[in-house]
Amino acid sequence: DSGVTQTPKHLITATGQRVTLRCSPRSGDLSVYWYQQSLDQGLQFLIQYYNGEERAKGNILERFSAQQFPDLHSELNLSSLELGDSALYFCASSARTSGRLWETQYFGPGTRLLVL
């Protein structure tokens, strides 16, 4: 158990809908990262927040957005869902210090999203 929690564990929805995935980082961690993992794909970095502010951005679609709240939990919002958005979405946390490139990331159990 990494100490990172994600809800829900599974999500089934229809095309065109909107969903929100939630992540609580390890106690004391200030950074949250979101990743998308599709079948046979590696971990695609979406976005990072550090202490409430956006720190780095990856291949995140405009239909997707995220935020980190004052209590450091984060939410990833996916809207106008398409079939291709079906994937495993991971949240990771790190950074009791600066959130930079030498920090170990601890991954949550993931949310499996299925878009029908």
Added chain:
Amino acid sequence: QQPVQSPQAVILREGEDAVINCSSSKALYSVHWYRQKHGEAPVFLMILLKGGEQKGHEKISASFNEKKQQSSLYLTASQLSYSGTYFCGTASLRDDKIIFGKGTRLHILP
């Protein structure tokens, strides 16, 4: 740019050794290794930093060739529990984020 991992997959018998390679076209600051079992979260194995610093598990070893932008993960005397997909993630100072490769599937047979 996504790092390239090789081999894509490998099958070993318990007790055999394996080497997994990761190469990037960019000048790297750090290399991160994770193992993921099917349907589970990736688990941290090791981080290697430019300049030689390493952090990781005692039973895992790895190298980082800064000049060639390559890293290798060494799994010796493999155990059944080593089965899974191994991902390397690379980071350069310019990007300010870690980019993961597509993974190497390792299957250990008894």
